[in-house]
Amino acid sequence: MKTTEPHQSEHEHEHQSSSHNHNDCIDSALATAETLCVQQGQRLTKVRRRALELIWESHRPLGAYQLLAKLAEEGFNSAPPTVYRALDFLLAAGLIHKVESMNAYLGCAHADKAHKGYFLICDDCHNVMEFDYQDIHTALIAKAAQQGFELRAETIELTGLCSKCKSKAAGAIA
Ligand SMILES: [Zn+2]
Ligand SMILES: [Zn+2]
Numbered sequence: 001m002k003t004t005e006p007h008q009s010e011h012e013h014e015h016q017s018s019s020h021n022h023n024d025c026i027d028s029a030l031a032t033a034e035t036l037c038v039q040q041g042q043r044l045t046k047v048r049r050r051a052l053e054l055i056w057e058s059h060r061p062l063g064a065y066q067l068l069a070k071l072a073e074e075g076f077n078s079a080p081p082t083v084y085r086a087l088d089f090l091l092a093a094g095l096i097h098k099v100e101s102m103n104a105y106l107g108c109a110h111a112d113k114a115h116k117g118y119f120l121i122c123d124d125c126h127n128v129m130e131f132d133y134q135d136i137h138t139a140l141i142a143k144a145a146q147q148g149f150e151l152r153a154e155t156i157e158l159t160g161l162c163s164k165c166k167s168k169a170a171g172a173i174a
């Protein structure tokens with residue numbers, strides 16, 4: 001799990017503009033996955049790898065049942081336990097995140113760096129951007145500690161309009 005240690009710098013996904021080459025996202029995610037699995041002494045089995053690729057088909061989180069249906073179409077053993085085991089593996093390896101409010105899974109673009117996954121969810125296109133903001137993390141820990149509470153998980157999912165949909169909306173009005 002790559003989400004337990006705070007990350008030093010803030011980063012945002014700069015590659016999610018409308019014009020980005022999504023194949024680059026997929027290639028780099030798979031390369032990172034291969035490297036991490038070797039480092040962790042894990043095997044990126046065919047079904048794990050394909051599940052990751054399918055989740056990375058877009059920046060829209062994919063539900064377990066959608067994934068199951070896609071894998072079944074391709075002739076994989078798509079029994080729910082197989083699919084959930086693959087998802088558990090990818091989650092534990094930090095290669096994907098679960099977006100709780102959507103009950104769906106999103107590929108992580110910086111699985112090799114320790115970070116908190118906070119999410120910006122577009123109401124319109126349902127793309128999800130991940131951001132990591134150290135100040136929020138620090139503030140949450142401090143505020144929770146004032147209540148004598150030790151934080152274990154932070155689920156921060158913000159909804160709104162992404163820049164692409166915002167400019168589309170503005171264009172429609174003009
Ligand atoms: Zn992309
Ligand atoms: Zn992430």
Ligand SMILES: [Zn+2]
Nearest residue numbers: 122125162165
């Ligand atoms: Zn959008």
